[in-house]
Amino acid sequence: MISQIPILLLVYNRPKHTLALINRLRSIKPKKIYISSDGPKENQKDFINCQKVKIIISKIDWKCKLKFNYSIDNQGCRKSVSNGINWFFDNENAGIILEDDCVPNLDFFNFCKILLKKYKNQNKISVISGSNFQKKEIDKYYYYFSKYPHCWGWATWKRAWKLYDPKFSFWPKWKQSLDWKLLHKDLIEKKYWEKIFDKVYKNKIDSWAYVWTACVWKNKGLTATPNLNLIDNTGFDENATHTFALKKFEYKKSRYKNFKNNIKILHPKSININNEADNYVFLNHFKGIYYLWPYRIFYFIKLFFKNPNEFILKIIKIIKYSLKQSI
Secondary structure, eight states, rough: GGSOEEEEEOSSHHHHHHHHHHHHHHTOOOEEEEEEEOOSSSSSSHHHHHHHHHHHTTTSSSSEEEEEEEEEOOHHHHHHHHHHHHHHHOOOOHHHHHHHHTTEHHHHHHHHHHHHTTTTTTTTTEEEEOOOOSOOOSSSSSSSEOOOOOOSEEEEHHHHHHHOOOTTTTTTHHHHHHHHHOOSSHHHHHHHHHHHHHHHHTTTSOOOOHHHHHHHHTTOEEEEEESSSEEOOOOTTOSSOOOOOSSSSOOOOOOOOOOOOOOOOOOOOOOOOOOOHHHHHIIIIGGGGGGGGHHHHHHHHHHHHHHHHHHHHHHEEEEEEEEHHOO
């Protein structure tokens, strides 16, 4: 039963997002829920919102086992989330991880249940993701394999998470290795991630997800990605930590709406990365296309004539973001 899968909720200071997630979980009534939260920053608004989140959690009205990991002090995103997941896997061998702004399609839980069992002992598979950022379906199978461990609603095993290095200590040496040089077929993509990881290593970016991505890559792990999106990310607003775009990712209805607990989904016949899909993700989701100046210039010329106001807003956002990253 899907209700038997342990679930970790990573919450913080967003009551409305937390409430939406709890309401979705009410539909499956999970039997075991772990809740981990960072402590409030030193301001009254943050303290009040963190308290509101705890009140919402306390009103879970179905029979389930709840465990809490509430930090008193503010640890920051990277430390808080990684500590929360460590705590989760100190108690469980596998499970689902949901941040407060990731509201799953109900079929997500069945998808995770089936794949958690299927790949339990397959070390090559590190992540089961609920997010899909493709513009179209990839192929006839229900999911494909990607190098990108998307973490907007995901599941994994203790065996995979134990490879996480919170200090990111391996990066300087790994950056010079042949494994790293061969990981990305495209030089621009390689340079893009080197720039990101350099900043993460120097603590200029407070992100656990980038560290997790690097850990998965270093250990040659793959991610099972659904052919259609199963997660609605509601976090694109003024309260976001890293996602500052106002328009959220387009939610695509799942094809798995008729899932039953014993259904046999169509699995890929081989475990190989879909390079075409990953290339699309790099260019569009990670905005790697902005890294390619010829494409970037073409994009802004087109935008200027199509929507001058949006063009100006985009330029302002890029300038603000560049100034912020240079600090």
